Structures are given as structure tokens and as C-alpha cells.
Amino acid sequence: xxxxxxxxxxxxxxxxxxxxxxxxxxxxxxxxxxxxxxxxxxxxxxxxxxxxxxxxxxxxxxxxxxxxxxxxxxxxxxxxxxxxxxxxxxxxxxxxxxxxxxxxxxxxxxxxxxxxxxxxxxxxxxxxxxxxxxxxxxxxxxxxxxxxxxxxxxxxxxxxxxxxxxxxxxxxxxxxxxxxxxxxxxxxxxxxxxxxxxxxxxxxxxxxxxxxxxxxxxxxxxxxxxxxxxxxxxxxxxxxxxxxxxxxxxxxxxxxxxxxxxxxxxxxxxxxxxxxxxxxxxxxxxxxxxxxxxxxxxxxxxxxxxxxxxxxxxxxxxxxxxxxxxxxxxxxxxxxxxxxxxxxxxxxxxxxxxxxxxxxxxxxxxxxxxxxxxxxxxxxxxxxxxxxxxxxxxxxxxxxxxxxxxxxxx
Amino acid sequence: xxxxxxxxxxxxxxxxxxxxxxxxxxxxxxxxxxxxxxxxxxxxxxxxxxxxxxxxxxxxxxxxxxxxxxxxxxxxxxxxxxxxxxxxxxxxxxxxxxxxxxxxxxxxxxxxxxxxxxxxxxxxxxxxxxxxxxxxxxxxxxxxxxxxxxxxxxxxxxxxxxxxxxxxxxxxxxxxxxxxxxxxxxxxxxxxxxxxxxxxxxxxxxxxxxxxxxxxxxxxxxxxxxxxxxxxxxxxxxxxxxxxxxxxxxxxxxxxxxxxxxxxxxxxxxxxxxxxxxxxxxxxxxxxxxxxxxxxxxxxxxxxxxxxxxxxxxxxxxxxxxxxxxxxxxxxxxxxxxxxxxxxxxxxxxxxxxxxxxxxxxxxxxxxxxxxxxxxxxxxxxxxxxxxxxxxxxxxxxxxxxxxxxxxxxxxxxxxxxxxxxxxxxxxxxxx
Numbered sequence: 001x002x003x004x005x006x007x008x009x010x011x012x013x014x015x016x017x018x019x020x021x022x023x024x025x026x027x028x029x030x031x032x033x034x035x036x037x038x039x040x041x042x043x044x045x046x047x048x049x050x051x052x053x054x055x056x057x058x059x060x061x062x063x064x065x066x067x068x069x070x071x072x073x074x075x076x077x078x079x080x081x082x083x084x085x086x087x088x089x090x091x092x093x094x095x096x097x098x099x100x101x102x103x104x105x106x107x108x109x110x111x112x113x114x115x116x117x118x119x120x121x122x123x124x125x126x127x128x129x130x131x132x133x134x135x136x137x138x139x140x141x142x143x144x145x146x147x148x149x150x151x152x153x154x155x156x157x158x159x160x161x162x163x164x165x166x167x168x169x170x171x172x173x174x175x176x177x178x179x180x181x182x183x184x185x186x187x188x189x190x191x192x193x194x195x196x197x198x199x200x201x202x203x204x205x206x207x208x209x210x211x212x213x214x215x216x217x218x219x220x221x222x223x224x225x226x227x228x229x230x231x232x233x234x235x236x237x238x239x240x241x242x243x244x245x246x247x248x249x250x251x252x253x254x255x256x257x258x259x260x261x262x263x264x265x266x267x268x269x270x271x272x273x274x275x276x277x278x279x280x281x282x283x284x285x286x287x288x289x290x291x292x293x294x295x296x297x298x299x300x301x302x303x304x305x306x307x308x309x310x311x312x313x314x315x316x317x318x319x320x321x322x323x324x325x326x327x328x329x330x331x332x333x334x335x336x337x338x339x340x341x342x343x344x345x346x347x348x349x350x351x352x353x354x355x356x357x358x359x360x361x362x363x364x365x366x367x368x369x370x371x372x373x374x375x376x377x378x379x380x381x382x383x384x385x386x387x388x389x390x391x392x393x394x395x396x397x398x399x400x401x402x403x404x405x406x407x408x409x410x
Numbered sequence: 411x412x413x414x415x416x417x418x419x420x421x422x423x424x425x426x427x428x429x430x431x432x433x434x435x436x437x438x439x440x441x442x443x444x445x446x447x448x449x450x451x452x453x454x455x456x457x458x459x460x461x462x463x464x465x466x467x468x469x470x471x472x473x474x475x476x477x478x479x480x481x482x483x484x485x486x487x488x489x490x491x492x493x494x495x496x497x498x499x500x501x502x503x504x505x506x507x508x509x510x511x512x513x514x515x516x517x518x519x520x521x522x523x524x525x526x527x528x529x530x531x532x533x534x535x536x537x538x539x540x541x542x543x544x545x546x547x548x549x550x551x552x553x554x555x556x557x558x559x560x561x562x563x564x565x566x567x568x569x570x571x572x573x574x575x576x577x578x579x580x581x582x583x584x585x586x587x588x589x590x591x592x593x594x595x596x597x598x599x600x601x602x603x604x605x606x607x608x609x610x611x612x613x614x615x616x617x618x619x620x621x622x623x624x625x626x627x628x629x630x631x632x633x634x635x636x637x638x639x640x641x642x643x644x645x646x647x648x649x650x651x652x653x654x655x656x657x658x659x660x661x662x663x664x665x666x667x668x669x670x671x672x673x674x675x676x677x678x679x680x681x682x683x684x685x686x687x688x689x690x691x692x693x694x695x696x697x698x699x700x701x702x703x704x705x706x707x708x709x710x711x712x713x714x715x716x717x718x719x720x721x722x723x724x725x726x727x728x729x730x731x732x733x734x735x736x737x738x739x740x741x742x743x744x745x746x747x748x749x750x751x752x753x754x755x756x757x758x759x760x761x762x763x764x765x766x767x768x769x770x771x772x773x774x775x776x777x778x779x780x781x782x783x784x785x786x787x788x789x790x791x792x793x794x795x796x797x798x799x800x801x802x803x804x805x806x807x808x809x810x811x812x813x814x815x816x817x818x819x820x821x822x823x824x825x826x827x828x829x830x831x832x833x834x835x836x837x838x839x840x841x842x
């Protein structure tokens with residue numbers, strides 16, 4: 001296909017041609033970045049939690065007034081929940097992944113170092129790992145004799161002796177923490193300091209996501225051997241078969257109500273609901289981004305159709321003359337397709353530069369990673385195809401212009 | 411003459427219905443999307459207390475120990491109990507209030523209603539006059555109530571409606587778990603956005619709390635706190651002496667001179683505490699005003715900003731699209747325009763006529779865009795975010811939409827109309 005005549009024709013419609021190029025460039029740049037944002041959101045929404053999400057239900061209660069002998073009452077609650085048919089594991093957790101509040105602690109590898117090495121989320125509760133269903137990859141889970149009561153731990157922490165045996169002595173960490181603190185080495189038996197208190201790593205779990213500050217290291221979590229007491233935001237966690245969840249949730253609420261009616265239910269839900277609520281903004285944003293991408297591509301395609309139609313109508317006589325001089329229908333069709341391809345190519349080239357610039361801006365302001373290279377060729381192919389599809393109608397109409405038009409005056 | 415131009419414009423637009431619809435739709439989509447997102451951004455970054463906010467300040471101190479000290483670090487976002495109480499009792503500002511969030515168990519007197527938990531704010535007497543909180547019934551508690559840990563409460567009109575069917579409930583008893591407090595006041599409707607006095611609760615756009623209690627009373631009744639708490643030094647069973655920041659402190663300073671004096675006082679206080687050995691780090695204080703504090707806390711969700719950028723990008727593409735189509739359309743009529751020029755129409759007249767045509771497109775696009783914006787905001791309100799319910803078009807945003815629509819139509823029309831007027835009549839006549 002001869003390109004020179006196309007260029008000289010475009011040269012006579014510079015402004016219009018540039019507008020098409022700018023439109024394609026902007027669309028290309030925005031769509032590339034929007035699709036990248038969508039992929040980031042989807043990745044976030046599919047984040048591995050490391051727990052048996054489909055088998056868990058949680059109940060959060062608050063006491064009406066002060067509850068005497070909280071520890072014994074908590075044990076009663078847990079015993080009653082364990083008795084429920086269909087319930088395989090029960091625990092009382094201080095916090096759970098994807099929830100609204102978070103308890104963190106800063107750790108050091110050396111008690112004399114000035115700045116903390118890492119800030120991690122602390123999960124505690126008897127039988128918690130077994131109930132959550134975390135997957136142990138090295139060492140052991142926390143044992144009955146590792147556990148300390150929360151009141152005793154608070155008291156010992158207040159007394160200030162870092163070597164007090166009432167403080168937890170061991171802990172289980174995630175693989176993410178192990179890789180961060182001791183890359184390539186065996187983490188078992190290592191010491192970690194909270195303040196000046198040393199604790200030994202006895203186990204490593206594959207995954208355990210932290211409650212909410214996912215940007216500060218999504219899987220920087222610890223399991224520590226502390227027994228919680230009901231109240232103050234602690235969560236009853238029950239594990240059961242997926243199909244039994246609603247039944248178990250109902251039965252558990254009834255059982256807890258019988259044990260102590262002076263309590264208010266703050267939260268009762270399956271863990272599937274927890275995840276879906278936590279990521280609702282990401283879901284909405286993804287929907288919005290998809291909508292904008294589709295709208296942009298449609299608007300651009302319709303713009304090319306409209307402009308193409310004008311050009312074809314404007315050049316009817318020229319086309320007729322060319323046909324009369326021996327150009328085939330295919331020649332005319334290819335002419336308009338090549339013209340569109342040229343405009344799209346320039347647009348895509350500018351669009352890529354623009355896409356890169358927008359990505360730099362987003363990296364600066366929204367903690368986004370760099371746009372992967374694969375987006376450039378894929379974006380180019382997408383816009384080329386849309387351009388070709390859009391121009392096909394007008395081009396076919398042009399090809400259908402009969403040579404006889406040349407012999408007619410306006 | 412304008413009527414005639416309008417007539418011609420409509421006639422010309424009717425000849426190409428599909429194309430006209432496409433151009434109007436493109437502008438409408440662009441304006442609808444950008445107005446929706448701009449309105450959300452405007453609502454979320456608004457001033458919660460217009461007229462008052464510039465006299466409200468949020469003092470910050472640096473009470474942490476040397477562990478993890480880095481120079482040039484910002485001081486913590488909140489105060490410890492000791493510092494909060496010291497600043498409160500010093501009364502160096504025109505007004506001052508110390509506060510934290512909480513949750514209280516409410517037991518209705520009616521046996522038909524189940525007990526429930528309500529969000530609460532534990533604060534001090536100046537909270538109400540300082541933030542200009544409107545009262546429906548009764549009045550806030552007094553300094554004496556703060557000092558004597560009085561069993562008094564102010565409740566929201568929402569809770570008043572729920573428990574007392576909207577009647578004046580001052581003097582009535584409110585049962586919070588095991589404790590009884592006397593209601594002294596009922597708030598009128600009040601929902602500052604953002605929830606500026608404590609941005610760590612409910613995603614910064616939380617609803618106003620239902621129960622307000624004196625801070626001293628809440629400690630005495632051992633009511634549960636909520637919100638952010640940061641501790642160091644590992645000793646936190648007694649919040650009154652613990653090295654933990656968990657209180658928000660606001661002051662009212664009516665003039666810049668007073669603000670400067672207060673800043674100096676904060677530095678002086680820090681040095682004094684360092685002298686006493688309570689503070690270890692060098693004095694590091696901040697005194698941001700309300701809007702400065704919201705800005706520092708970045709309360710506007712980054713998604714909302716991103717959406718606004720995206721919508722304006724979309725609007726730009728839609729505009730370029732419309733300019734291109736309109737230009738093609740005008741250029742195609744070069745012959746017709748050439749004849750009119752040859753018959754004596756001035757360039758100016760042609761330009762105005764074409765501008766009217768593009769103006770019609772732009773304005774119809776703007777009007778449709780406004781309708782789309784209403785639809786878009788309705789969609790935003792269906793979402794579950796804490797700020798969703800706030801997404802309403804106010805007068806200033808309505809005006810902005812109008813200006814945006816006019817601007818967009820002018821931009822979309824000017825270039826094509828100008829280009830089309832540049833034709834040489836003789837050439838056009840000859841070529842045909």
C-alpha cells in the first residue's frame with residue numbers, strides 16, 4: 001500500500017487528524033493505567049488470608065456492665081460452643097484478619113538497638129491457630145503450657161521485669177516475617193524482643209494476613225500464647241463445615257444468650273461476609289474503572305466511526321475518480337484502513353509516553369508499582385483493533401462507491 | 411438574528427441525528443462523570459465548621475522516650491492523659507476540650523426494646539460552645555460537672571427520638587449498663603463532615619456520637635474507650651499514668667497573636683516537662699488549625715482523588731472527540747459557507763452562527779450531564795462507605811456544573827467554528 005498519498009491527504013486535514021491522534025493517545029494512556037489499577041485491585045481482593053475462610057463464623061459480644069470473674073465465664077462460653085453439633089474448633093481471638101481494629105507491636109532483634117525492626121500484628125487466643133486453620137510449615141504450633149492469661153501478662157508487663165516468666169516465652173511467625181528478618185536462614189529457635197522481653201520462635205505458618213494495615217506488610221503477623229477474656233472487642237471464632245455455618249451461627253448465639261443474657265451482639269457473620277465487607281471499596285472502585293474503560297473505548301470508537309463517515313462522504317468524488325481510473329474496491333478499502341492504522345500508530349506512540357507519565361504520577365501519589373511492560377504491546381494491539389473495527393463500516397461504504405460518481409458533477 | 415442562527419443550527423443538527431446524539435452524549439458522559447466525582451471530592455474536603463474553623467487548633471506534643479528517636483519526626487497525633495489534663499487545666503486558650511471516643515451499653519427503660527451499644531464521646535464542658543454544637547433541649551454540662559465526675563450526659567436527637575420519641579428528655583435517667591446518668595441536654599441535628607475532632611473513628615466521616623459524657627465520669631464508670639491508642643515503654647494497664655497517647659485535645663484561639671502565644675506556651679511546657687524528666691526528646695510541638703490538621707491527616711480517601719482525575723481524563727477525551735466531529739462537520743459544509751461568504755455574510759456572522767450550533771450541542775450535553783451527575787451521585791449514595799450518604803449536589807456545585815458545561819461547549823465549539831471561518835470563498839466556489 002502506498003503511504004505517500006495518504007500522508008498528503010492527511011496533511012490537508014491536519015487539525016482533524018491531530019484530534020483523532022490526541023483522542024487515541026489519551027484513551028490509550030488512561031485505559032492502560034486504568035486496567036493496571038483494576039489488576040492491582042483484583043490482586044488485593046484475592047489476597048491470601050492463610051485461614052480457612054469458608055469454614056469460619058465469628059461472633060462479637062459486648063457486656064452490659066462489668067462482668068465479674070470474666071475468665072471463668074469465658075471458659076464456660078467456650079465449653080458451651082465446643083459442645084454445639086457441627087463445631088470442630090472454637091477459639092476466642094483478640095482480632096481477626098480483615099477486621100476494623102488492629103493491635104500491633106514493634107519488635108527488635110537486639111534489645112539495645114534504637115529503632116524497631118518491624119511492626120507486626122499480634123494475634124492471640126487459645127486454640128486460635130487450629131481454629132483459624134493456619135498451615136504450619138516449620139516447627140510446632142503453640143501448646144497448652146505456652147499460654148499465659150492476659151491479666152497476668154498485663155500485670156507482668158506493668159511490673160517491668162523483662163524476664164518475668166508470666167510473659168509469653170514463645171511465638172509462631174509467618175513465613176513473610178521469617179523471610180524478612182532472616183532471609184534464607186532457619187528462623188526456629190531465634191530470639192525476638194518486644195521491648196526488652198525475649199521470645200523464641202517455635203513455629204512458622206505459611207500465611208496469616210494482618211487485620212487491616214495491609215500496606216505495612218500484609219503478612220507481618222504473629223501468633224502469641226495469650227489467653228483472651230471475653231469482652232473488649234474479642235471475637236468468638238467457630239470452625240465448621242461450610243454448609244453448617246448459618247445453623248452453627250444461630251445455635252452459638254442462642255447458647256451464648258442462655259449463658260449470659262446481659263450481653264449485646266455487636267457482630268455475627270461468616271468469614272466470607274468479613275472479606276466481602278472489607279473489600280467493598282475496592283470492588284466499587286474496580287467496577288468504576290471497568291465502566292470508565294468501556295466508556296472511553298466506546299466513545300473513541302464512535303468518534304472514529306463518525307469522522308470516518310465524514311471523510312468518506314467528503315471524498316466521494318475522489319473515490320469515484322480513483323475507481324474510474326482502475327482502483328479496485330479492495331484498494332479503496334485498504335486506503336481507509338491504512339489511514340486509520342497510521343493515525344492509530346501515532347496516537348498509540350504518544351499514548352504510551354503519556355501512559356508512562358501518568359504511571360509515574362500515580363507511583364508518586366498512590367503507592368502504585370511501575371506499569372509492567374506487557375501493558376504497552378497489549379494496549380497497542382487493543383487500540384489498533386478498535387480503530388480497525390471502527391473504520392471498517394465507513395471504509396466498506398467508501399469501497400462501495402461506484403466509479404460512475406466521477407462522471408457526475410456535484 | 412440569534413433566533414435565526416438558532417433555527418439554522420437546529421436545522422443543521424437535525425440533518426445528522428445520530429451524529430448530533432453522539433456528540434451530545436459524549437459531552438454529557440464526560441460532564442456527568444466529572445461532576446459526580448468532583449461533588450464527592452468537594453463534600454469530603456469541605457470545611458466542617460465554616461466560619462469557626464480558623465480559630466480552632468489541634469496542639470501536638472512529643473512525650474515519647476528516646477527509644478526509636480529520629481530527629482525531624484512528627485510528634486504523635488494524640489496526647490497522653492497527663493499532658494491532656496495539664497493543658498486542659500492550664501486554660502491558656504479561649505476555650506479547650508479534651509476528648510476520646512467510646513462505646514456505651516444503653517438499656518432502654520421500655521421493656522419492649524433490647525439493650526444496644528451506642529457510640530459515645532467522653533469530653534469536657536467546652537466541647538459544646540467551642541464547636542458551636544446546637545442544642546435542642548437543655549444545655550451542656552458545666553466545668554463543675556467535669557470536676558465532680560457528675561453522672562450527667564448529653565444525647566443526640568437521634569437517640570432522643572429512639573428512647574423518648576423526641577420529647578424533651580432533660581432530667582430523665584439514662585441507664586448505661588450498671589450505671590445511671592441524668593440527661594442534661596439533647597443535641598439538635600449536628601453532623602460535621604469530616605468527623606474532624608477524631609479522624610480515627612469510622613473512616614473519618616463517622617456519624618456524630620449518640621451519647622456525650624464528661625471524660626472524668628467515663629473513667630470513673632470504667633466505660634470502654636475506642637479509637638487509636640499508641641503506647642511505648644510497655645506499661646499500659648492504667649491509662650491515667652500509662653505512656654500512651656489516646657486523647658484528642660482542641661483549643662480555640664481567637665486571634666493569630668493568641669495562636670502564636672499558645673505555640674510558645676506549648677514549647678515552654680515541653681521544656682518544663684523535659685526539665686522534670688517526664689519528656690526525654692527535644693521539644694517538638696505542632697499547632698495546626700482545623701483545616702491544616704485535616705490536610706495533614708489526609709482524611710480525603712485517595713480513591714476519591716483518583717476517581718476525580720480519572721473523570722477529568724474521561725471528560726478531556728469526550729471533548730476532543732466532540733471537537734473532532736464538529737470540525738469535520740463544519741468543514742464538510744465549506745461549500746455552503748463559501749456561498750454565504752460570497753453573498754456578503756461577514757466572517758463574524760459565520761463564526762457566530764457556527765458557535766450557536768456548537769453551543770446548542772454543548773448546552774444540551776451539559777444539561778444531560780447534570781442529569782447523569784444526579785444519577786451518578788444516587789449511585790454513590792447506594793454504596794456502603796461511611797461518606798456515601800453525604801454525596802449531594804449543593805448550590806455551589808450546581809453552579810460549577812453549569813460553568814463547566816458552558817466552558818466545555820465553548821471549548822468544543824470555538825476551534826471548529828474558527829477553522830471553518832478561515833475558508834476562502836472563491837476557492838470553495840471554484841472547487842465545486
